[in-house]
Amino acid sequence: MATLQFGKGIILKKSNNTINNSNNNCNNNCNNCNNNGKSTKENNSQNIIEIKNVSFYYNETEGLPAVDNVSLNIKRGEFLAVLGHNGSGKSTLAKLLNGLLVPDSGEVLVNGLSTKDESQSINIKKTVGMVFQNPDNQIIASIVEEDVAFGPENLGFTPKESRERVESALKAVNMWEFRNKAPHKLSGGQKQRVAIAGVLAMQPECIVFDESTAMLDPKGRKEVMDTLLNLNKNNNITIILITHFMEEAARAKKIAVMNNGKISAAGTPKNIFSDYKLITDTGLALPQPTELLHTLKEKGINVDVSAVNTTDCIEVLSKLLLKEKEA
Amino acid sequence: MIKDVSFGQYISKNSLIHKLDPRLKLFLLIAYIIFIFLASNAYSLLFITAATFFILFLSKISLKTYFKNIRMIIPIIIFTSLLNALYSGGGTLLFSYGFIKIYTSGIYRACFMTVRIISLILISSVLSYTTTPTDLTDAIESLLSPLKYLGLKNAVHTMAMMMTIALRFIPALIEETDKIMSSQKARGASMESGGLIKRIKALLPILIPLLISSIRRSYELAEAMESRCYNGAEGRVRMKEMHFINKDYFSFAFSIVVFSVTIILNILF
Ligand SMILES: Nc1ncnc2c1ncn2[C@@H]1O[C@H](COP(=O)(O)OP(=O)(O)OP(=O)(O)O)[C@@H](O)[C@H]1O
Ligand SMILES: [Mg+2]
Numbered sequence: 001m002a003t004l005q006f007g008k009g010i011i012l013k014k015s016n017n018t019i020n021n022s023n024n025n026c027n028n029n030c031n032n033c034n035n036n037g038k039s040t041k042e043n044n045s046q047n048i049i050e051i052k053n054v055s056f057y058y059n060e061t062e063g064l065p066a067v068d069n070v071s072l073n074i075k076r077g078e079f080l081a082v083l084g085h086n087g088s089g090k091s092t093l094a095k096l097l098n099g100l101l102v103p104d105s106g107e108v109l110v111n112g113l114s115t116k117d118e119s120q121s122i123n124i125k126k127t128v129g130m131v132f133q134n135p136d137n138q139i140i141a142s143i144v145e146e147d148v149a150f151g152p153e154n155l156g157f158t159p160k161e162s163r164e165r166v167e168s169a170l171k172a173v174n175m176w177e178f179r180n181k182a183p184h185k186l187s188g189g190q191k192q193r194v195a196i197a198g199v200l201a202m203q204p205e206c207i208v209f210d211e212s213t214a215m216l217d218p219k220g221r222k223e224v225m226d227t228l229l230n231l232n233k234n235n236n237i238t239i240i241l242i243t244h245f246m247e248e249a250a251r252a253k254k255i256a257v258m259n260n261g262k263i264s265a266a267g268t269p270k271n272i273f274s275d276y277k278l279i280t281d282t283g284l285a286l287p288q289p290t291e292l293l294h295t296l297k298e299k300g301i302n303v304d305v306s307a308v309n310t311t312d313c314i315e316v317l318s319k320l321l322l323k324e325k326e327a
Numbered sequence: 328m329i330k331d332v333s334f335g336q337y338i339s340k341n342s343l344i345h346k347l348d349p350r351l352k353l354f355l356l357i358a359y360i361i362f363i364f365l366a367s368n369a370y371s372l373l374f375i376t377a378a379t380f381f382i383l384f385l386s387k388i389s390l391k392t393y394f395k396n397i398r399m400i401i402p403i404i405i406f407t408s409l410l411n412a413l414y415s416g417g418g419t420l421l422f423s424y425g426f427i428k429i430y431t432s433g434i435y436r437a438c439f440m441t442v443r444i445i446s447l448i449l450i451s452s453v454l455s456y457t458t459t460p461t462d463l464t465d466a467i468e469s470l471l472s473p474l475k476y477l478g479l480k481n482a483v484h485t486m487a488m489m490m491t492i493a494l495r496f497i498p499a500l501i502e503e504t505d506k507i508m509s510s511q512k513a514r515g516a517s518m519e520s521g522g523l524i525k526r527i528k529a530l531l532p533i534l535i536p537l538l539i540s541s542i543r544r545s546y547e548l549a550e551a552m553e554s555r556c557y558n559g560a561e562g563r564v565r566m567k568e569m570h571f572i573n574k575d576y577f578s579f580a581f582s583i584v585v586f587s588v589t590i591i592l593n594i595l596f
Pocket of ligand 2: 090091092210211
C-alpha cells in the first residue's frame, strides 16, 4: 500500500528516555476474568490479537521506525487504551492491527491469522474494525443506512441479511431513527456513531478507535464513549481506544503507553497514572482528578493518589476532609 | 451559508412517481425526450405535452416548483423563438421592418419550439425532483450493467462508486471552501475587488488548500473503505434491491400508449 505524508511534522523532540521498567508483554495483573463463558467463537484462544516483535518503517531507507519492536497481546473482551504523544506511533500501530499496514519485521496475528497473509485480508478486516478520527472522511454514502450497509455489501451478504445487520448496528448506536438522513446534516457525535455502526455492521470482534473523539465536543465525546463502553460490556467486543484524553483512558481496563514507537509501559489505569515520572517523561498528562491528588501530595498532604476518576477522587478527598474535621 | 445546498433537487413526496423504480424512470425519461423530439406536428406535440403535464400532476409537486426550472431557461427560449420567427419564410407576411420579415409560419415555428423546450425541461425535472441522487446513481449503474459483458464490469462499478462518493463529498467540500475563504479573508485576502486577472489570482490561495485537503481526505477515505472490506466490484452485493412492481408495469404500459399515440398523430396529420 502506498504511503503518503502530509505535514505530519509534529514529532515531539523528546530525548530517548530510558524507561525499560515495564515488560512489553503485558500478561500482568489486569486479567480480564470476563464472566462471559458464552464465547462461542471458533477460536477459543484468549488473545484476539497478538503482536509479536513488530517493527514498521514508513521510509525503509532512512529514519527511525514508526513502530519499533513492539510486542503486545490483546485479550478477547478487553478494553485497552493506548496513550502517547503526537507521532509516537499509535495510529501506525492501529493500522498494523487490521492489515492496513503490514509489519516490516515481526508479525501481527488476528485470531491466529497473520496480517501478512493476503488471502486472509478480508477476514482480518472484518474481525478488527476501525473507527478513525474524522467522521466526515469515513462515511461513504449520502444516506445513513446505505453507508452502514457498505461493509455487509462488500462482504457479499444477501440484501436481507445486510438489512438486518444495518438495523441492529444502527440500533446499537442509537441512530436507528436517523437511518434516512444525509450524513452532512448530523452532528459530529452522531456522524461518529454512524461510522461506528458502519463498522459494527460487519460484526467485528474487535474495534480500534483512533482518536475517534478528538474532533467532538464534550457532548459528542460522551455519546461515543458511552457507545463504546456499552459495546464492550454488552456485546463483548474488544475495544482498543487510542486517545489523548486521560479521562477516557482512565475508563479502560488496561492502558498501554507508547513512546517513540515503543510501548514504554502497560498496566491498569491505576498503575499507570500513579507513576508520575512515567507520565511526565512520555509527554502525557494525568487525568485531572489524579493530577489534583498528586499536587496535594507534593504539597505534603498525605493522600492516596491512585484515584483515576472523579468519583474515586471525591471519595479520597471527602475522607481526608472528614478526618481533618475530626482532628 | 452555502452549506445547505440541496444538490440534486429531490423533493420528498409520497407519490406514484416517487415510488417508481429509478431505473424505469431514467429509461422512460430518455424515451420521453426522444418522443418529444419525434413529435413533428402540433397535434402530436400537444398530446405528449399534455401527457407530460399529467405526469407532473401525478408527482404531487406544485407546478410553481416546476416552472422555477423554466425561468432559468427563458433567455434560451426567447433566443430560439426569435431565430425561428425570423428565419422561416412561408405563409403570409405579418410584419416587416427593413430586412426583418415575420411570416405566420415563423410564429408557428417559434411557438412549436417553445412548447417543445418547455416539455423537455418539465419532463427532465420530474426525474430530478422525484429521485434521490443515490437512487439515480444506482439506476445509472444498473442501466449500464450490460456493459459488463464487454468486460467492463469494474469500469461501471468504479464509475458508480465515484459518483456516489462525489455526491457524498460535495457538501463537505462546499463547507470547506467556505472555511478556507473565511480564513484567507481573515488574513487580508480580498476576493471581490480588482480586475479579472487579480481575481483569478485571488482564487489560488483557496484552490490550493482545497486541493491538498481533498487529497488528504481521499487518502483517509480510502483507508476507511479498505477497513470496511471494500474490494471493488468483487463479491459486492447491494443491499437495496430494485424490482419492478405493478406500479412500474403500469407506468411502462401508460408510456407505451403515449408514445404510440404520438406516432399515430404524427402519421395522421
Ligand atoms: N503516511 C506516513 N508517511 C510517512 N511517515 C508517517 C506517515 N504517517 C505517520 N508517519 C510518521 O510515523 C510516526 C508515527 O506516526 P503516527 O501517526 O503513528 O503517530 P500517532 O501516535 O498516531 O500521532 P498522533 O497523536 O498525532 O495521531 C511519526 O513520526 C510520523 O511522522
Ligand atoms: Mg494518530
